[in-house]
Amino acid sequence: MPKSNLLLNKLDPLRERHYRDLRKKHILRLSITYLAPFLLLLIFLNYEYLELIDESENRHILSIAESQSRILDIYLHERLVNLMNIIDGPFITDQPDNDELDFFLKQLKKDSDSFIDLGFFDSSGIQISYSGPLKFLEKKDYSKEKWFNDLIKSHNRYVITDIYLGLRKAPHFTIAVKRQNNSHLWIFKSSLDPAIIYRSITSFEKSQDVNIAIINNISEYQLVREDIGNLLEISPFNPPYTHSYGISTTIHKNQKLKYSYSWLSNVNWAVIVFPKNYGSSLFQNKKISNLIIASILVIILLILIIIFRSKKVVEIEYENDIVKIQLEQASKLVTIGELAAGIAHEIGNPLNIIANEVGIMQDYANPRFNVNKKISDLNVHFDKIMKAVFRCKEINKKLLTFVRKHDFEIKAHNVNDIIEDFISGFFEHEMLLKNIKILKNYEPNLPDVMIDQNQFRQVIINLLNNAADAIVPPGTITVKTFYDDKNVYISVTDTGLGISKEHIDKIFLPFFTTKPVGKGTGLGLSVSYSIIKNFGGTITVESIPGKGTNFTIILPKIQN
Amino acid sequence: MEKKIQILIVDDEIDFLDTIADRMEMRGFSVTKASSGQEALDAVANKKFDIALLDLKMPGLDGFEVLKRLKKEHKYIEVIILTAHGSIEAAFDTSKLGAFGFLTKPYDFDELINVIKDAYEHRLKNKFANDPELLEQLMEKTKNLPLGAENALDIIDELKKLDNDLK
Numbered sequence: 148m149p150k151s152n153l154l155l156n157k158l159d160p161l162r163e164r165h166y167r168d169l170r171k172k173h174i175l176r177l178s179i180t181y182l183a184p185f186l187l188l189l190i191f192l193n194y195e196y197l198e199l200i201d202e203s204e205n206r207h208i209l210s211i212a213e214s215q216s217r218i219l220d221i222y223l224h225e226r227l228v229n230l231m232n233i234i235d236g237p238f239i240t241d242q243p244d245n246d247e248l249d250f251f252l253k254q255l256k257k258d259s260d261s262f263i264d265l266g267f268f269d270s271s272g273i274q275i276s277y278s279g280p281l282k283f284l285e286k287k288d289y290s291k292e293k294w295f296n297d298l299i300k301s302h303n304r305y306v307i308t309d310i311y312l313g314l315r316k317a318p319h320f321t322i323a324v325k326r327q328n329n330s331h332l333w334i335f336k337s338s339l340d341p342a343i344i345y346r347s348i349t350s351f352e353k354s355q356d357v358n359i360a361i362i363n364n365i366s367e368y369q370l371v372r373e374d375i376g377n378l379l380e381i382s383p384f385n386p387p388y389t390h391s392y393g394i395s396t397t398i399h400k401n402q403k404l405k406y407s408y409s410w411l412s413n414v415n416w417a418v419i420v421f422p423k424n425y426g427s428s429l430f431q432n433k434k435i436s437n438l439i440i441a442s443i444l445v446i447i448l449l450i451l452i453i454i455f456r457s458k459k460v461v462e463i464e465y466e467n468d469i470v471k472i473q474l475e476q477a478s479k480l481v482t483i484g485e486l487a488a489g490i491a492h493e494i495g496n497p498l499n500i501i502a503n504e505v506g507i508m509q510d511y512a513n514p515r516f517n518v519n520k521k522i523s524d525l526n527v528h529f530d531k532i533m534k535a536v537f538r539c540k541e542i543n544k545k546l547l548t549f550v551r552k553h554d555f556e557i558k559a560h561n562v563n564d565i566i567e568d569f570i571s572g573f574f575e576h577e578m579l580l581k582n583i584k585i586l587k588n589y590e591p592n593l594p595d596v597m598i599d600q601n602q603f604r605q606v607i608i609n610l611l612n613n614a615a616d617a618i619v620p621p622g623t624i625t626v627k628t629f630y631d632d633k634n635v636y637i638s639v640t641d642t643g644l645g646i647s648k649e650h651i652d653k654i655f656l657p658f659f660t661t662k663p664v665g666k667g668t669g670l671g672l673s674v675s676y677s678i679i680k681n682f683g684g685t686i687t688v689e690s691i692p693g694k695g696t697n698f699t700i701i702l703p704k705i706q707n
Numbered sequence: 708m709e710k711k712i713q714i715l716i717v718d719d720e721i722d723f724l725d726t727i728a729d730r731m732e733m734r735g736f737s738v739t740k741a742s743s744g745q746e747a748l749d750a751v752a753n754k755k756f757d758i759a760l761l762d763l764k765m766p767g768l769d770g771f772e773v774l775k776r777l778k779k780e781h782k783y784i785e786v787i788i789l790t791a792h793g794s795i796e797a798a799f800d801t802s803k804l805g806a807f808g809f810l811t812k813p814y815d816f817d818e819l820i821n822v823i824k825d826a827y828e829h830r831l832k833n834k835f836a837n838d839p840e841l842l843e844q845l846m847e848k849t850k851n852l853p854l855g856a857e858n859a860l861d862i863i864d865e866l867k868k869l870d871n872d873l874k
Contacts, residue, residue: 492764495791496720499812503726506816516733531722580764 166461173457181449189442196438205394208407208420211357213392216409216418219344219361223413226322226339227305229258233265234326234335241331243267245285248278252337261339263319268295268334279338281315289336298323298334307414309363310341310370310378318378345370356423364388364415384408384419474674492580493542493573497535504528504535555602557682559595559705562637563628565604570626574611582620588627596635596702598682606675610639610698613671617643617696630704634684637700645692654688711737712827713755717747717773718762718789727760734820744768748776756784758826760819761806763790763797771804778805783834785826789814831867 233239233251240247248265255262264279272290289295298306308321315338323336348359348370361370362384368376376382383399386408396405406421508528511520567589575585614624622642629636646654650661655676672686679686684702714736718724721742728738739754741747744767747759759777763770774786785807790797793811801809807829808822835841 491793492791495793495812496723499791499814500720500723500726502813503723503730503816507726507730510730510733518733528726531726534722579766580769582767582769 166465169464170457170461173460174453177453177457181453182446185445185449193438204422205405205407208357208405208422209392209394209409211351211355211359212407212409212418212420215348215351215359215420216392216411216416218347219416219418220411220413222344223307223322223411226259226261226337227307227324227413229255229262230305230322230324230335230337234324234333239326239333243276243333245276245278248276252278255337259343261341261343263338263340266336268336270299270332270334274336284314294321294323294336295334298325309367309414309416312378313338341370357420358423360384360419361416362386362419364417369416382419384417386410386417386419471674471677474677493576494539497538500535501532504532555599557597557599560598560600560603561593561595562598562603562635562702563589563591563593565600566607566626566628566637569604569607570611574608578615578624581615582622583615583618584621584623586623586625588625590628590630593628594630594635594704596682596684597705598702602678603682606678606700607637607639609671609675610700613698614639614641614643614696617641617645619644633704635702635704637702638697639699640695640697642695645694645696646688646690647692651688651690655686711735712823713737713739713757714823715739715741715747715750715756715759717741717744717759717765717770719743719765720762730816736823744770744773747773751777751781751784756781757830758823759784759786760789761786763788763801764792771800774801774804774806783830785830787819787822787826789819 233255238247238250243251248267252262252265255265264277264281264284266274266277266279266284268274268289272288272292272295274285274287274289277285294306294308304326305322305324308323310318310320312318318341319338320341321336321338323334325335326333344361348361349372352359352372358372358375360368360372360375360382362382363369366382366385367379368382369378371378371380371382383397383404384395384406385397386393386395388410391412392407392409394405394407396403398404404421406419408417408419410417508525510516511518511525567587570585570587578585611624611626618624618641624642625638625640627636627638627640629638654672656673676686679700679702682702684700687699687701688696689699690696712735714731716724716727716731716738718727719742724740724742728740731738739750739756741750744765747761748768750756751759761770761773761777765773770788770790774788777784777786786801786805787808787810788798788801788806789810789812791812798809807826810819810822
């Protein structure tokens with residue numbers, strides 16, 4: 148803004164500071180209006196986003212737990228059905244021997260690799276016959292085993308045990324089924340290798356960001372990777388039995404850990420799923436960072452906009468001020484122009500007297516007139532000349548108070564003094580010549596107001612000149628000052644033509660004038676208004692067309 | 708004895724009024740002073756004047772108003788405007804109202820005297836031109852005069868004498 152810079156150089160440091168403060172204020176205001184809602188929105192969105200992430204993560208791990216538990220259920224159910232088919236099949240004898248069991252085991256292995264062996268028991272709990280790798284288990288008494296007692300007592304026809312190491316020191320679990328026919332009881336028991344289950348789960352784990360483990364109803368690990376825990380060790384997971392599946396939390400390695408669980412229906416096992424990087428969320432890291440980058444970009448953009456906008460606002464303000472200053476100067480010139488005619492008259496008269504007095508003394512000195520005068524007779528003429536000279540000097544002094552460049556200075560003034568100074572200075576006499584009477588009604592105890600004397604004087608001159616212009620002589624201008632708790636009032640009332648309704652809204656607009664071309668610039672009232680606004684006051688106007696107009700300047704009283 | 712030219716001076720500046728009256732009297736004019744428009748109108752009601760010197764800006768009745776009334780009620784009085792308010796508009800307006808001259812203060816006294824003389828001659832010509840009886844008397848008195856450039860001034864002198872005789 149080269150033009151503005153040029154003008155800015157003319158401004159004093161006080162104004163420069165004013166614009167700096169203004170800019171700061173605008174930046175602050177814009178920051179509050181733009182940034183604060185955005186940050187609130189960001190916090191809200193972040194919260195919502197985390198909630199969403201949390202929820203989708205929950206759904207994710209829950210769906211894995213559910214699907215894995217269903218797969219396990221189906222698997223176990225199939226194995227159960229395999230055994231049921233044998234015990235209920237047409238080839239079963241009352242006392243199946245080892246050969247018979249070998250035949251059955253071969254059939255079972257066709258259905259699934261996980262069948263390790265097969266044993267036949269009677270109601271006493273003795274393993275009567277056996278087929279499988281551990282021949283020493285034949286004839287062994289199982290009557291004290293938990294699974295055996297459970298099965299005998301159970302109204303279910305099967306029992307599936309937890310996984311245990313057992314005599315063979317390898318993890319396995321057992322499925323036992325019974326068949327009651329009259330008084331005859333068959334019990335078949337088969338050990339199963341959990342490796343297949345284990346493989347399917349770990350291969351599933353590999354492709355996911357989750358850990359999967361299986362626990363039993365007393366929280367012991369049934370299937371688990373070694374880095375998480377050991378078989379039959381107590382796990383930190385304690386899913387409630389009341390729900391078949393859900394989300395729960397536990398403390399693991401001193402950290403809060405969220406996990407999903409899903410109970411199997413055939414056996415008291417639960418599939419547990421939890422994020423691999425427990426402690427932080429599954430998706431959070433990558434996507435949150437995207438959100439942060441986007442937010443930072445938006446904030447930078449907003450800050451740039453705020454800086455640019457506040458600069459622009461200050462520039463506009465500044466240009467308005469420049470225009471205002473120019474208007475004030477223009478109006479000052481107008482005021483002076485209006486005064487000039489009056490002043491010419493005021494100076495012309497004493498000059499005329501001087502010329503006349505000198506002329507008569509020339510006459511005395513002229514032999515043609517043959518006048519006999521003593522020097523002392525001339526004193527009356529000298530006195531008149533001196534009187535006229537001092538009249539000119541007085542006018543000169545007053546004129547200079549208008550023309551001289553004043554520094555703008557707002558301080559406490561009694562407006563009565565300023566008004567009276569102007570009115571008694573020129574105005575009253577000029578109005579007398581125009582046959583306009585000035586009525587002055589000053590409040591003697593008028594409180595001071597904070598104004599710049601010269602600007603205020605300009606406003607008064609303007610209002611009084613307008614009042615005089617409105618009057619078709621003879622007329623009266625009444626100047627009155629008064630005050631209340633808050634304000635000081637200066638009222639100027641004329642008995643002039645008044646202002647019509649359609650004009651009264653526009654009179655404070657720049658360049659609005661009803662005076663003939665060349666007589667008024669239309670700046671006076673608008674500049675007056677802006678000057679009084681600058682002092683923290685206002686100007687009101689009331690007019691009755693044909694009767695007259697009242698302008699009232701309202702200025703705030705200085706509060707102690 | 709030749710009758711003096713009767714002058715009315717109207718101005719609200721008393722200091723000016725006294726001095727100019729003295730100077731005019733020293734030059735053989737008969738002067739009446741009026742310090743306001745009303746005083747001027749009162750004066751013309753009681754006395755016949757040849758010339759009025761009139762200020763424009765005065766409290767009460769201003770110069771324009773006084774000029775209008777003088778020209779309306781006293782046909783042959785010549786008015787010279789003498790004002791500090793020397794705008795072209797004012798000069799134009801007063802001339803339309805019938806003022807003979809327009810001088811701005813401060814003015815040159817000799818110039819004023821010349822304007823007064825011109826105004827007086829103008830008044831005489833005007834008066835005779837509009838009055839057939841006076842014109843006939845004039846023709847009677849001047850019929851023996853030879854025609855020539857320098858004789859024009861003699862005619863004016865004759866007019867003055869005639870006007871004085873008539874007063």
